[in-house]
Amino acid sequence: MAMTIDTPAGAGEAMVLNMGPQHPATHGVLRVAVQLDGETVIQAKPDIGYLHTGIEKSCEAKTYSQAITLTDRMDYLSPLSNNLGYCLAVEKLLGLQVPKRAQYIRVLLAELTRIASHLVWLGTHAIDLGAMSVFLYCFREREEIMKIFEMVAGQRMMTSYFRIGGLALEPPAGWLDRVAAFLESFPARLVEYETLLTENRIWKMRTIGVGVISPEDAVAWGVSGPTLRASGIPYDVRKYFPYSSYEEFSFEVPTRKESDCYARYLLRLEEIRQSLSIVKQAMGKVPAEGPIHADAPGIVPPQREKMKTEMEALIYHFKIYTEGFSPPPGQVYQRVESPRGEMGCYVVSDGTPKPFRVKFRTPTFVNLQALPLLCTGSLVADVVACIGTLDIVLGEIDR
Amino acid sequence: MAETVETQVHPVAARLAAWDSAAISGTETFRGELTVTVPREQLTRVAGFLRHDPELEFDFLSDLTATDHFPAEPRFAVIYHMLSIRHRHVLNLRTWTEGANPSVASATSIWPTANWHEREVFDLFGIRFEGHPDLTRLLLPLDWEGHPLRKDYPTEGPR
Secondary structure, eight states: OOOOOOOOTTOOSOEEEEEOSBOGGGSSBOEEEEEEETTEEEEEEEEOOTTOOOHHHHHHTSOTTTTHHHHHTTSTTOHHHHHHHHHHHHHHHHTOOOOHHHHHHHHHHHHHHHHHHHHHHHHHHHHHTTOHHHHHHHHHHHHHHHHHHHHHHSOSSOOOOEETTEESSOOOTTHHHHHHHHHHHHHHHHHHHHHHHTTOHHHHHHHTTSSOOOHHHHHHTTOOTHHHHTTTOOOOHHHHSOOTTGGGSOOOOOOOSSOSHHHHHHHHHHHHHHHHHHHHHHHHHSOSSOOOBOSOTTTSOOOHHHHHHOHHHHHHHHHHHHTOOOOOSEEEEEEEEETTEEEEEEEEEOSSSSOSEEEEEOHHHHHHHTHHHHHTTSBHHHHHHHHHHTTOOHHHHHO | OTTOOOSSOOHHHHHHHHHHGGGOOEEEEETTEEEEEOOGGGHHHHHHHHHHOTTTOOOEEEEEEEEEOTTSSSOEEEEEEEEOTTTOOEEEEEEEEOSSSOEEEOOTTTOTTHHHHHHHHHHHHOOEEETOTTOOOSSSOTTOOSOTTSTTSOTTOOO
């Protein structure tokens, strides 16, 4: 793919270096064309699209329920957050009320997703900057969360567990014990990671003062999530526009002023702690029994037993799986706080069983756009730190 | 669209109407979301007011995208989803453009973040954004033919 870089006047002997698209530090297939004067970055241009799979176009050819599986595959490190954004959007379109029990389970799993995603971020970011061992520890803990997901949804990664109107399945007996065991062991391990990195001289040299973005620039460029909050702006969708009963949970939105890579590191660690607190609260709130589906016969597939014994349920079952359901014509935009920032889902219905248009506002698509602001004027080695600190996932950038 | 509420006036809509009611061609509320439609010629003026008016201050452009209503005319709607960090309110702004040579004014001078969003819409819908600093394809290869998110583009691809 051709891309031109204009040489600014007075740049001296500038050279253009391609980082990626095949490079582990780009976290997928990202190409950054960097123009260098010696070791100093004059310009950086991200080039995306290598993983474009036309998810939005595919959604238009599927029914509302079928499209859920595509949302897993965008941000494959936090599938449940994507499921949640899409399901909430369609539920808003339909005007569905989801039972509290399902809402709390959604919150619990969404926060576990945030912890898992931040762990992958921490591990890969550390490995980018030369700290190998953190990666191994982070993936050990993440595996515990993956096991919880597998227990609940039957899948480690592509869970598709949240469905329109509720959840896919009743969680198995004893799943909360597993969550409790994780909550028991994890905080001490988090402290271990901190002793590896927080006061580590090399880590501090590589991150302090690197990749600074001012709060004004961050807002103007639409940056969201931990990257925005590390610049001192307390925008968190969970607090600003609560969804799925987040208003019933007490948690802090950590912010920092330094706006550099180190601040974003400390901020994400603090977010993990807040998420642990939310998970703990959610465990206390989830009733042992109760409905996990909205009372909407034409939308939520009937229980297997009812389908086998009741004529009406069988008709609904047949209609849902052959034709789908038709929301009223209209358009909604639903925001959720994914681990990377504001995940927006814009769904337009024309009154047919297939969405007229689905658009995913993925947080790192927008955050990556600010990469040139972070790394212009810094050393070429810091570009790796800047890419890592944005926590990009190319699957959701290219969709 | 369904559930159009005209009697209950949204504070943001009221502020816009008080400023210049001629600049707005319609407002609608669906599921509690306010969508304001503006004529294409007024877009830059209205967007600038929304961004800079101290009572509204929509400083965060979440998303910018388009919909294709082929074969209806005007064919394309361009829609802006924004929010105000200070006032904690949201707004959807929409404008329409016709199918032959579709174009709207670029919002990059008001919200720099519109840059990639507009390139993506240009790439996938073929809508031109006048005044955009670098209107080139973003996701697809530069020599790609056609605009996949248009309704007359087959889902299975061109071949």
